[in-house]
Amino acid sequence: MRLVKFTGIAVLSLLIVGCAAESGDLAGSSKTAGDIAVAPPPPPPPPPVLSPSRKETVVVTGSRMANVTADGYYAPPVMVPSDPGRERYDGEEVSPVKLTSAEPVSTFSVDVDTGAYANTRRFLRQGALPPRDAVRTEEMINYFRYDYDKPSGTDTPFTTNIDVAKTPWNDDTYLMRVGLRGYDIARDERPASNLVFLMDVSGSMGSPDKLPLVKTALAGLASELGEQDRVSIVVYAGAAGLVLEPTNNTAKIRSALNKLNAGGSTAGGAGIELAYNIAEDNFIKGGVNRVILATDGDFNVGVSDRDALVEMVEKNRDRGITLTTLGFGTGNYNEALMEQIANHGNGNYAYIDSALEAKKVLGDEMSSTLFTIAKDVKIQVEFNPAVIAQYRLVGYENRALREEDFENDAVDAGDIGAGHQVTAIYEVVPTGKKGWIAPRRYGGRYEDQPQRAATDRVAEAAHVKLRYKLPNGSRSRLLEQVVMSDAFTRARAPSGDFAFATAVAAYGQLLRGDEMMMDFTHEDVGTLAGRQSNFWRQEFLELNALAASVNPVRRGGG
Structure with missing residues (x-):
């Protein structure tokens, strides 16, 4: 077997020049990354049927491993779970399901990091699955920009955007997306x-x-x-x-x-x-x-x-x-x-x-x-047990806070920079639907009837609160928004921007081996994401296709 090595420097240089010419300076523009169209690279020629005697191993520096014939055609790589070797990761278990009657409140710190996405990309391009502990789904989602409303000024440093859709991988659950978008800073400001x-x-x-x-x-x-x-x-x-x-x-x-x-x-x-x-x-x-x-x-x-x-x-x-x-x-x-x-x-x-x-x-x-516009940003969601029976937060496992931390200004939390976006997705089970946790034979506190305060506000499904401090402030400010119950009864399958965010969330959870993804696959992720014109979103589709070459889909301990 002959080992051939190519370099991707020339291709990378063209990408950089092309991206710079097409995109300009996002930080100084009113456009989001999703607004910018970059022509996708031409697809490779279809591979012929390979005979074992004609295979050669080719390593492409900075790109991906592939099996290549003497004619130069390649077949998709067969990837295996990676051995991190001396690399060190400190992952958390996938967020557990919460029974609303017992734990109606979810509190966490925002996260604007993106390192897990790029690091996972590195593993996939080397022909290997990333270690599960290297995958943080919130960083996958927050790698991309979404169509959130812009702040009208700087008095409130970010907008709050909430929408609801049916879950593509579970007919009995819904997704609730909470999105923040910070204001932009002009270069001269x-x-x-x-x-x-x-x-x-x-x-x-x-x-x-x-x-x-x-x-x-x-x-x-x-x-x-x-x-x-x-x-x-x-x-x-x-x-x-x-x-x-x-x-x-x-x-x-x-x-x-x-x-x-x-x-x-x-x-x-x-x-x-x-x-x-x-x-x-x-x-x-x-x-x-x-x-x-x-x-x-x-x-x-x-x-x-x-x-x-x-x-x-x-x-x-x-x-x-x-x-x-x-x-x-x-x-x-x-x-x-x-x-x-x-x-x-x-x-x-x-x-x-x-x-x-x-x-x-x-x-x-x-x-x-570099430029912080809000610090110690915390999100707290209280679900109404008369409307929502069970829920789970997708990602943010290492950002969880105690309920009492929300109003405690001494507790540190994440910061938001100029133009930053933060997205969090909850998967929820409405009352009357089949949840992840089955009813108990002998009942108990999990099956108690909702209290009067919950039934009196049955028109409300959730109460979303945010706390933040201004960059030089020491006391937090509070924003509140109610999610009405009819948002769930009117919900349809996610589409457009929400569909892409959901696809990225599913991609992260599949790489983590999330057992609650049902029979959803990386092929389903690609279908849900749809065609994309933005360079970074096109690249996501390519990475997901690489992950799809793993068979079977990573589940539980497999």
């Missing part, structure tokens, strides 16, 4: 930024998908900055050091980046401590003060204890210095640490697997990445 690039230059960062891609990503971000902004660069390997004093000179920033090389061990904790000190020394009151950590997460020297790192991150967060983490590479990737410290640092977490993703996160979505 952006607050001044004090950014510290904290770069891992240890030996583990030497491969092409690590330090070279970090340089590309941060050089792109530097080109988006204005005259009032400042960038410093701190590096760490065997030791940590400042290699660029604060500047807004793009040429100096790029020159400093180009001089960096990988080598040595990883004093990650020491690097973060120095970066925070630099950020504090150059603090801009009323501006953005943020450390941007770029690494494969392989902390093995210095302050490597997770609790000590979290304490350091939270201490600086409370002083107004936030943390964004950018993950890179394969093999020793510590996603668990990257995602968790970003959460505690009131920043966001992204995984960069290509120059195109770097442009998306640090170019097109720079305002969302």
Whole structure:
């Protein structure tokens, strides 16, 4: 068997040029990502019937594995569950079903991270299923933009959009989508930024998908900055050091980046401590003060204890210095640490697997990445047990809060950046429908009749509340919205934008092995998503098709 290796650099360059020409700057545009049409790449020729004697194994760098004939045709890959090896993930079990009579209230912190989507894409393109613990469905859903109403001003930093549809995979349940959309910030209205690039230059960062891609990503971000902004660069390997004093000179920033090389061990904790000190020394009151950590997460020297790192991150967060983490590479990737410290640092977490993703996160979505418009955003939904019998929240397992945390302003929660969108989907069982949990033989508190307060408000199915603080505020504000019961009686199958969001949710849950997806398959996901003109949505259809090549569909322990 002969191993042939192709590179995807030329194709990637064309994609970047084409995407930039077609899309422009999303952050400064009123268009959503769904409004932008990019012509899909031509489909590959149909594969001929392969004989075992004519197969060759071909590895396509940055793309996918395939079986290729001597004529150059390929057949779809047969993927197997991946072995994460030294990579570290910290997943949660799929959210359990709740009986409304016993637990009518659901409370969680918003999540605007997208790293799980890009990381899952990396596994699929390598011809393997992602580890289940690497899949967070809310990050899959929030990777995309949806057709939510824009805020009319900045007094209320985001709009609340709620809609209901029948569940495509279960005739007895419905989906309730809660969507938030933050206001946009014009380029000339952006607050001044004090950014510290904290770069891992240890030996583990030497491969092409690590330090070279970090340089590309941060050089792109530097080109988006204005005259009032400042960038410093701190590096760490065997030791940590400042290699660029604060500047807004793009040429100096790029020159400093180009001089960096990988080598040595990883004093990650020491690097973060120095970066925070630099950020504090150059603090801009009323501006953005943020450390941007770029690494494969392989902390093995210095302050490597997770609790000590979290304490350091939270201490600086409370002083107004936030943390964004950018993950890179394969093999020793510590996603668990990257995602968790970003959460505690009131920043966001992204995984960069290509120059195109770097442009998306640090170019097109720079305002969302850097400029906070609302902090400590919490969502609480109370279902009426007279109308809704059972429910479950799709995703957000590691963002769950206690009911009493909702009104406690001392409890930290997620932030929303300019132009950010947040989507949460509940699957619910109306009263009288067959639920996931069967009635009990001897009754009990789960079968008690709803209280008078519930039956008196039978026209209401749910009460949605949101709490948030303004960027410089210490007291939260409350938004409330009632979901009427007739929204469920009038509901039809999801269509358009809602159908695509539902398809992405199903894709994530199938990759997680969710047993409550019934007989729904990746082929059903593709049908539900429909044809798409936006580049990122087209790519989703391709990734879902790759996942569909796994047989059988991942379920439970299989």
